[in-house]
Amino acid sequence: xxxxxxxxxxxxxxxxxxxxxxxxxxxxxxxxxxxxxxxxxxxxxxxxxxxxxxxxxxxxxxxxxxxxxxxxxxxxxxxxxxxxxxxxxxxxxxxxxxxxxxxxxxxxxxxxxxxxxxxxxxxxxxxxxxxxxxxxxxxxxxxxxxxxxxxxxxxxxxxxxxxxxxxxxxxxxxxxxxxxxxxxxxxxxxxxxxxxxxxxxxxxxxxxxxxxxxxxxxxxxxxxxxxxxxxxxxxxxxxxxxxxxxxxxxxxxxxxxxxxxxxxxxxxxxxxxxxxxxxxxxxxxxxxxxxxxxxxxxxxxxxxxxxxxxxxxxxxxxxxxxxxxxxxxxxxxxxxxxxxxxxxxxxxxxxxxxxxxxxxxxxxxxxxxxxxxxxxxxxxxxxxxxxxxxxxxxxxxxxxxxxxxxxxxxxxxxxxxxxxxxxxxxxxxxxxxxxxxxxxxxxxxxxxxxxxxxxxxxxxxxxxxxxxxxxxxxxxxxxxxxxxxxxxxxxxxxxxxxxxxxxxxxxxxxxxxxxxxxxxxxxxxxxxxxxxxxxxx
Amino acid sequence: xxxxxxxxxxxxxxxxxxxxxxxxxxxxxxxxxxxxxxxxxxxx
Amino acid sequence: xxxxxxxxxxxxxxxxxxxxxxxxxxxxxxxxxxxxxxxxxxxxxxxxxxxxxxxxxxxxxxxxxxxxxxxxxxxxxxxxxxxxxxxxxxxxxxxxxxxxxxxxxxxxxxxxxxxxxxxxxxxxxxxxxxxxxxxxxxxxxxxxxxxxxxxxxxxxxxxxxxxxxxxxxxxxxxxxxxxxxxxxxxxxxxxxxxxxxxxxxxxxxxxxxxxxxxxxxxxxxxxxxxxxxxxxxxxxxxxxxxxxxxxxxxxxxxxxxxxxxxxxxxxxxxxxxxxxxxxxxxxxxxxxxxxxxxxxx
Numbered sequence: 001x002x003x004x005x006x007x008x009x010x011x012x013x014x015x016x017x018x019x020x021x022x023x024x025x026x027x028x029x030x031x032x033x034x035x036x037x038x039x040x041x042x043x044x045x046x047x048x049x050x051x052x053x054x055x056x057x058x059x060x061x062x063x064x065x066x067x068x069x070x071x072x073x074x075x076x077x078x079x080x081x082x083x084x085x086x087x088x089x090x091x092x093x094x095x096x097x098x099x100x101x102x103x104x105x106x107x108x109x110x111x112x113x114x115x116x117x118x119x120x121x122x123x124x125x126x127x128x129x130x131x132x133x134x135x136x137x138x139x140x141x142x143x144x145x146x147x148x149x150x151x152x153x154x155x156x157x158x159x160x161x162x163x164x165x166x167x168x169x170x171x172x173x174x175x176x177x178x179x180x181x182x183x184x185x186x187x188x189x190x191x192x193x194x195x196x197x198x199x200x201x202x203x204x205x206x207x208x209x210x211x212x213x214x215x216x217x218x219x220x221x222x223x224x225x226x227x228x229x230x231x232x233x234x235x236x237x238x239x240x241x242x243x244x245x246x247x248x249x250x251x252x253x254x255x256x257x258x259x260x261x262x263x264x265x266x267x268x269x270x271x272x273x274x275x276x277x278x279x280x281x282x283x284x285x286x287x288x289x290x291x292x293x294x295x296x297x298x299x300x301x302x303x304x305x306x307x308x309x310x311x312x313x314x315x316x317x318x319x320x321x322x323x324x325x326x327x328x329x330x331x332x333x334x335x336x337x338x339x340x341x342x343x344x345x346x347x348x349x350x351x352x353x354x355x356x357x358x359x360x361x362x363x364x365x366x367x368x369x370x371x372x373x374x375x376x377x378x379x380x381x382x383x384x385x386x387x388x389x390x391x392x393x394x395x396x397x398x399x400x401x402x403x404x405x406x407x408x409x410x411x412x413x414x415x416x417x418x419x420x421x422x423x424x425x426x427x428x429x430x431x432x433x434x435x436x437x438x439x440x441x442x443x444x445x446x447x448x449x450x451x452x453x454x455x456x457x458x459x460x461x462x463x464x465x466x467x468x469x470x471x472x473x474x475x476x477x478x479x480x481x482x483x484x485x486x487x488x489x490x491x492x493x494x495x496x497x498x499x500x501x502x503x504x505x506x507x508x509x510x511x512x513x514x515x516x517x518x519x520x521x522x523x524x525x526x527x528x529x530x531x532x533x534x535x536x537x
Numbered sequence: 538x539x540x541x542x543x544x545x546x547x548x549x550x551x552x553x554x555x556x557x558x559x560x561x562x563x564x565x566x567x568x569x570x571x572x573x574x575x576x577x578x579x580x581x
Numbered sequence: 582x583x584x585x586x587x588x589x590x591x592x593x594x595x596x597x598x599x600x601x602x603x604x605x606x607x608x609x610x611x612x613x614x615x616x617x618x619x620x621x622x623x624x625x626x627x628x629x630x631x632x633x634x635x636x637x638x639x640x641x642x643x644x645x646x647x648x649x650x651x652x653x654x655x656x657x658x659x660x661x662x663x664x665x666x667x668x669x670x671x672x673x674x675x676x677x678x679x680x681x682x683x684x685x686x687x688x689x690x691x692x693x694x695x696x697x698x699x700x701x702x703x704x705x706x707x708x709x710x711x712x713x714x715x716x717x718x719x720x721x722x723x724x725x726x727x728x729x730x731x732x733x734x735x736x737x738x739x740x741x742x743x744x745x746x747x748x749x750x751x752x753x754x755x756x757x758x759x760x761x762x763x764x765x766x767x768x769x770x771x772x773x774x775x776x777x778x779x780x781x782x783x784x785x786x787x788x789x790x791x792x793x794x795x796x797x798x799x800x801x802x803x804x805x806x807x808x809x810x811x812x813x814x815x816x817x818x819x820x821x822x823x824x825x826x827x828x829x830x831x832x833x834x835x836x837x838x839x840x841x842x843x844x845x846x847x848x849x850x851x852x853x854x855x856x857x858x859x860x861x862x863x864x865x866x867x868x869x870x871x872x873x874x875x876x877x878x
Contacts, residue, residue, distance in 0.1 A: 183560065
């Protein structure tokens with residue numbers, strides 16, 4: 001795999017000579033593209049492991065009665081599915097995309113801290129080995145839900161400390177990754193690449209990175225308190241010792257709500273790149289998009305208790321969190337309207353990345369609207385901890401975050417490999433995913449409203465029909481996903497060659513580099529002319 | 538020069554170091570501070 | 582009909598069977614929406630829910646309409662040429678910020694009004710303490726000396742075991758039936774004091790619009806007042822993950838007329854406090870003494 005460089009500099013030449021080969025290339029990797037690739041591959045593997053757990057969940061829920069597993073194993077499946085998908089699939093996928101794209105998009109040769117980059121990736125396989133190993137220890141995997149509420153979580157067996165250390169490792173990995181992103185964006189931008197000329201993917205990642213640095217330590221603190229409550233006799237979360245179990249929920253969701261935006265803000269960035277490209281029209285309201293992202297990030301810190309309206313908060317607290325939550329609809333609405341306005345009077349074509357972005361636009365909006373319903377406290381008393389909530393957050397995370405990741409991969413894959421992938425198969429992947437994700441999750445709205453609680457392995461018979469539909473949708477969605485690695489593998493192996501600008505309407509510095517780009521992206525800073533051509537917003 | 542990563546200008550290198558140290562300090566302060574605060578709270 | 586999960590084919594057949602009109606009547610296809618419930622509050626919550634629902638449908642219709650129009654009208658394949666100057670418009674941006682704010686204010690008002698009512702616990706006529714435990718509920722009629730446990734009924738419990746071989750469709754109210762239901766009168770403001778012994782549970786009866794977390798060491802309050810003409814049996818579940826058998830701790834409330842309730846309460850009092858040994862071993866007193874003193878929250 002030769003990297004052809006169009007800017008022949010001595011540094012580039014140096015890079016060729018010293019590119020390590022074989023396993024050393026990956027274990028000692030300091031190159032942003034290699035590390036990005038590892039992150040993406042890791043995310044893909046986690047996606048299928050977490051997906052397998054989801055399939056087991058849907059299998060048990062296919063019909064009422066316990067068919068296949070012990071309720072405790074079911075609970076550990078729901079817990080591990082969430083941890084795998086959030087920390088193992090979506091977050092590493094975003095970090096992988098950041099690694100690949102941010103240096104190219106801001107005109108830098110590499111990430112600012114390449115060795116730290118290597119370290120933050122290589123923590124992850126160990127963290128997840130530890131987490132998955134809990135399935136084989138006495139007592140089974142963690143079964144207290146990914147939210148780890150005490151006192152239930154404190155009842156965990158050998159899996160309990162392992163889960164906590166795994167979460168610590170994931171947290172450290174995320175913090176280091178975030179520091180790297182911020183340092184790269186703040187220091188390695190090409191001269192002339194001012195903040196307000198940066199592509200939105202860079203902007204959303206910058207804000208995401210700040211969120212990560214702010215809240216990951218909070219999660220670490222929360223789980224450490226659980227650890228000391230369990231092993232060292234503290235009573236942070238035990239009323240008998242002057243503690244409060246609800247305090248954990250406040251701390252957890254102070255991390256947890258910004259975490260939700262950590263998962264979705266980069267998706268906003270990706271969609272803001274894809275829609276203009278395939279509308280052949282600059283993004284509508286670029287500055288409004290930046291400010292909306294910043295507002296969402298700020299608001300994410302003051303809405304956490306909307307996850308826990310039923311714990312018995314004072315009236316004033318409930319009113320505050322209801323109103324602050326409703327406020328989030330405004331910047332989010334601005335974003336949706338801007339994307340729509342970008343398509344308006346454009347010249348649209350529908351390649352796979354655009355299809356995934358459009359699916360994001362419609363289905364994320366559905367998730368956002370059900371979120372607005374959930375903000376209404378009295379109604380939330382009925383929605384809380386039902387399948388309505390499950391439907392809501394899966395709508396924002398699956399056709400939201402995950403479809404955006406898939407769209408991003410389909411968008412930049414030709415850039416990464418220099419080959420065009422099989423677009424027909426990509427469209428098949430899109431249609432199957434979009435149809436079955438709705439078959440899978442839409443009926444869960446009905447189930448929740450009709451009164452089915454979440455996190456139960458068995459249910460009353462009146463919920464049978466929609467659960468069957470949901471399970472069938474789940475199995476079909478799961479099977480459709482095998483197309484994704486196949487398409488990528490085929491594309492890496494070969495395909496129709498693409499030029500620098502793989503898509504007709506693509507703008508941005510990454511499209512000024514050859515496809516595939518040289519090992520060190522911008523060894524010489526791009527010229528003003530290139531930056532201007534890229535920043536056509 | 539690790540594995541042929543291109544050189545940065547000295548000015549940029551200082552910038553990288555400064556930002557990285559600042560953020561590292563903030564993250565570490567958050568991380569350690571949160572734990573310390575809670576050990577203090579828990580030991581009462 | 583479908584005792585064993587045989588193959589995808591059997592699945593499809595089963596699905597087709599349950600679609601037949603005969604099966605429809607008792608099937609779950611029609612279960613699409615929140616219950617209106619049997620209290621003024623639950624109806625108010627339902628009203629809020631429907632208000633938000635139709636509002637969201639309206640917003641979705643407008644937004645999706647514009648999106649769909651753009652997708653169909655501005656296709657490159659139809660020869661659309663991009664208007665690359667259309668990148669900013671202060672007017673529309675102000676409009677689509679202000680209009681949502683107005684909509685939100687309009688919905689926040691009824692939401693806040695309803696919320697304030699849910700928190701109004703004054704003038705309750707009957708107080709019942711609910712204590713969640715792994716995995717069931719204890720109901721204690723404060724001031725009446727009545728206290729008992731309520732767990733999943735034996736028939737459901739037998740059927741829900743892994744490989745029980747019992748078709749759960751033959752079990753009446755599978756997983757929604759208990760041995761000793763909570764009994765309350767109609768037309769009475771009942772105050773629930775909700776707490777737990779071990780881990781967090783959540784006491785939820787959809788028909789009353791009440792869901793309150795049961796937190797060990799703390800007491801939460803909630804209330805409901807069932808309509809005078811709505812005597813009957815209402816069912817719910819624990820709504821907070823509480824361990825292995827979280828899915829198997831239902832709540833059943835038997836709502837009686839005021840007279841029937843008085844009769845029931847008297848009988849229960851006699852049963853639990855026989856006149857001869859009224860002071861000997863009142864279970865309620867024993868339960869209260871053994872439980873850790875809860876802190877008011």
